[in-house]
Amino acid sequence: MFGGHDTxxxxxxxxLFLLGHHPEIQEKLYEEVHGILQxxxxxxxxxxxxxxxxxxxxxxxxxRLYPSVPVVxxxxxxxxxxxxxxxxxxxxxxxxxxxxxxxxxxxxxxNKFDPERFFPENSQNRHPYAYLPFSAGPRNCIGxxxxxxxxxxxxxxxxxxxxxxxxxxxEDIKFSIGLVLKPLKGIILKxxxxx
Ligand code: HEM
Numbered sequence: 001m002f003g004g005h006d007t008x009x010x011x012x013x014x015x016l017f018l019l020g021h022h023p024e025i026q027e028k029l030y031e032e033v034h035g036i037l038q039x040x041x042x043x044x045x046x047x048x049x050x051x052x053x054x055x056x057x058x059x060x061x062x063x064r065l066y067p068s069v070p071v072v073x074x075x076x077x078x079x080x081x082x083x084x085x086x087x088x089x090x091x092x093x094x095x096x097x098x099x100x101x102x103x104x105x106x107x108x109x110x111n112k113f114d115p116e117r118f119f120p121e122n123s124q125n126r127h128p129y130a131y132l133p134f135s136a137g138p139r140n141c142i143g144x145x146x147x148x149x150x151x152x153x154x155x156x157x158x159x160x161x162x163x164x165x166x167x168x169x170x171e172d173i174k175f176s177i178g179l180v181l182k183p184l185k186g187i188i189l190k191x192x193x194x195x
Contacts, residue, residue, distance in 0.1 A: 006180040007068035008147060012154055014066040015059060017173075017187045018113045019159070020166030025115060026159065029054055030194075033156045042157040049152045055159075057115035059151050063133035065113060070098040070181045072135050097132050098181070106130045162191040 019026040102110040134141035167188040174184040
């Protein structure tokens with residue numbers, strides 16, 4: 001349940017929340033999605049999903065700001081040196097993905113929601129481990145390609161039909177402490193049907 005359900009649900013909620021605060025980004029996304037789907041209620045072809053390039057950047061940027069899995073843990077097998085620190089073998093460590101995604105040296109103005117950070121020209125020189133919503137190495141997320149298909153299907157169907165407005169501010173939202181980064185008291189959104 002944690003792997004395939006809560007993570008995706010959380011990210012879809014955070015994405016709608018951020019779009020609800022950024023009408024200009026939502027409009028740009030609507031133009032892309034509507035250009036592809038026209039009056040279809042939902043995508044039915046993989047090619048339609050593959051063409052939703054801006055939506056992919058929106059999802060990635062949401063996973064940067066609100067990574068569904070904010071920390072991962074590992075047991076170190078061999079002693080390693082990190083800068084001036086020596087970490088002995090058998091140490092349990094926690095990698096803070098949320099903090100990693102908010103480093104201003106990698107993501108200037110880190111709290112700003114800016115999907116263009118993930119345009120190829122803006123991300124090609126980024127360190128491969130600077131952005132880790134799906135972790136890395138041999139135990140990374142096996143569902144990450146599926147995530148994009150499922151989220152694009154769900155979000156494009158919604159954005160093509162509804163205009164979303166967020167009621168709470170970003171500052172109002174408190175996180176619930178758990179394996180998945182969720183809003184403590186949910187998120188209230190207003191949906192208006194597009195003509
Ligand atoms: C937004 C959605 C998702 C996010 C952010 C996410 C993130 C992650 C992360 C960070 C890990 C590594 C955990 C660790 O290193 O301790 C992981 C592992 C895993 N994920 Fe996902 N995940 C998502 C959706 C999914 C889906 C849809 C599936 C299945 C269809 C899935 C299946 C798994 C499995 C089986 C593992 C364990 C892999 C292993 O230990 O070898 N995840 N996920």
